[in-house]
Amino acid sequence: MTRAEHLAWCKERALKYVEVGDVLQAYKSMTSDLTKYPETENHPAIELGLMLLMNGDLNTPDKMRKFIE
Numbered sequence: 001m002t003r004a005e006h007l008a009w010c011k012e013r014a015l016k017y018v019e020v021g022d023v024l025q026a027y028k029s030m031t032s033d034l035t036k037y038p039e040t041e042n043h044p045a046i047e048l049g050l051m052l053l054m055n056g057d058l059n060t061p062d063k064m065r066k067f068i069e
Helices: 003-019 023-034 044-054 061-068
Strands: none
Touching: 003 023, 003 061, 023 044, 023 061, 044 061
16 A cells, blocks of 8 residues: 555545544544554644644534545
8 A cells, every 4th residue: 555545545534534523533533544554654634633623723524624635
């Protein structure tokens, strides 16, 4: 699996949680999956997403979808 394929897989799984309105689980899914692949384990979205989430900037499904995509 390439880095691009793994990243697409991470996004696809996280977006399933967005579709049901669970933004926290979407973030958890995305970051957990990113850490499972050597080329994405330190992806900057992990830390950035946490900061945005804690600040309330990813508190709606639309905001989380935009962040993930």
